[in-house]
Amino acid sequence: MGDGNMRFETKCVHVGVAKDSTYNSCITPIYPTSTFRWDDLQTNKGFDYTRSGNPTRQALEENIAALEGGIDCKATCTGMAAITCVMYLFKPGDHIIASHDIYGGTFRLFYRVLSEYGLTFSFIDMSDVVNVRAALTPQTKCIWIETPSNPLLNLVDMAAITAVAKEAGVTTIADNTFLSPYLQRPFEFGVDVVVHSTTKYLNGHSDVVGGAVVTRHQAQAERIAFIHNALGLGCSPFDAWLVLRGIKTLGLRMEAHQRGAMVLAKMLSEHPKIERVYYPGLPSHPQHELAKRQQRGFGAMLSFDIRGGRAQAEKVLTGTRYFQMAISLGGVESLMEYPETMSHASMTPEARQAAGITDKTIRVSVGIENPDDLVEDMRQALDRA
Ligand SMILES: *Cc1c(COP(=O)(O)O)cnc(C)c1O
Numbered sequence: 001m002g003d004g005n006m007r008f009e010t011k012c013v014h015v016g017v018a019k020d021s022t023y024n025s026c027i028t029p030i031y032p033t034s035t036f037r038w039d040d041l042q043t044n045k046g047f048d049y050t051r052s053g054n055p056t057r058q059a060l061e062e063n064i065a066a067l068e069g070g071i072d073c074k075a076t077c078t079g080m081a082a083i084t085c086v087m088y089l090f091k092p093g094d095h096i097i098a099s100h101d102i103y104g105g106t107f108r109l110f111y112r113v114l115s116e117y118g119l120t121f122s123f124i125d126m127s128d129v130v131n132v133r134a135a136l137t138p139q140t141k142c143i144w145i146e147t148p149s150n151p152l153l154n155l156v157d158m159a160a161i162t163a164v165a166k167e168a169g170v171t172t173i174a175d176n177t178f179l180s181p182y183l184q185r186p187f188e189f190g191v192d193v194v195v196h197s198t199t200k201y202l203n204g205h206s207d208v209v210g211g212a213v214v215t216r217h218q219a220q221a222e223r224i225a226f227i228h229n230a231l232g233l234g235c236s237p238f239d240a241w242l243v244l245r246g247i248k249t250l251g252l253r254m255e256a257h258q259r260g261a262m263v264l265a266k267m268l269s270e271h272p273k274i275e276r277v278y279y280p281g282l283p284s285h286p287q288h289e290l291a292k293r294q295q296r297g298f299g300a301m302l303s304f305d306i307r308g309g310r311a312q313a314e315k316v317l318t319g320t321r322y323f324q325m326a327i328s329l330g331g332v333e334s335l336m337e338y339p340e341t342m343s344h345a346s347m348t349p350e351a352r353q354a355a356g357i358t359d360k361t362i363r364v365s366v367g368i369e370n371p372d373d374l375v376e377d378m379r380q381a382l383d384r385a
Pocket residue numbers: 078079080081103105106146150175177178196197198199200209210211
């Protein structure tokens with residue numbers, strides 16, 4: 001089924017799903033095959049080898065492309081594989097601008113791996129578009145956008161940045177993992193390519209790792225498809241099936257996630273042991289107005305600084321019943337983690353400091369449990385810290 005004029009939740013359930021014309025199964029079959037039989041020297045049924053394409057993976061790709069409003073999608077084995085895939089659009093000598101508080105693994109790939117292959121990077125404060133303009137050089141080929149950022153929930157004004165990028169002939173790529181296309185669609189603000197870690201909200205059940213690259217320009221779509229196959233980045237049919245299954249409830253889950261996040265953020269912002277809460281849904285967030293303009297909701301990631309430091313943070317992190325201390329995010333269960341030694345350990349201490357990540361910072365991925373249980377649980381852990 002194509003996306004026609006379906007509304008978002010309907011697309012989640014239907015787009016790409018009907019792949020079985022033999023038995024008309026309502027759910028996409030898993031095609032666990034590496035290879036496909038040819039009828040004669042010219043003819044196969046559209047697939048020849050699973051690295052290059054697989055019906056289950058294609059179902060997922062059609063679905064995600066529709067959710068983001070793109071023309072094509074390539075599903076990868078991890079989010080980092082998706083980011084690796086798009087970075088092959090660039091060549092030695094090219095310069096890339098990124099924010100200083102991007103996902104730790106992305107920072108590591110850029111700073112520790114791709115810099116050794118001749119790409120150059122500027123990590124800047126992207127909350128003000130003036131800084132982006134100042135960082136442009138004649139070699140700049142890409143502006144990397146992550147909004148909201150990880151872990152401090154700084155926003156990047158996508159419309160302002162894509163305007164600057166278009167003037168300079170620079171490709172913009174947005175990592176839309178933190179909000180999912182239910183709450184934010186970067187293409188609507190002029191972004192050229194969207195990437196996802198489907199490990200997070202798209203799959204939503206913490207039982208698979210995966211990624212996706214979504215394109216909207218034909219030439220870029222073809223180049224990405226070529227790279228995806230040439231590098232062998234595709235996800236397995238089993239993983240594709242799980243993510244497609246997860247996406248069916250994306251809208252419902254995001255509503256439940258952000259309902260809990262708002263209640264928790266309010267409680268935290270009134271708690272005497274909390275110095276600062278980072279959540280775009282609070283009017284105190286410096287970019288609250290931008291969040292209202294650019295997002296359809298505030299999402300369910302938040303961070304806070306606890307008074308004291310590491311010892312107090314550890315008490316909170318180990319003192320809850322429902323918030324499990326683990327990295328990752330976007331699953332139905334609530335998680336809490338300590339960026340300094342966990343999600344952002346791969347950043348240099350200087351880079352963490354520049355990004356404002358301290359020993360007081362705790363990041364929370366709010367699950368879909370009853371918000372009252374979450375608030376009670378967090379409050380008792382804070383009271384004892
Ligand atoms: C998790 C994550 C990634 C990397 O995805 P993996 O599936 O872990 O490889 C990239 N960007 C963001 C924002 C993430 O949260």
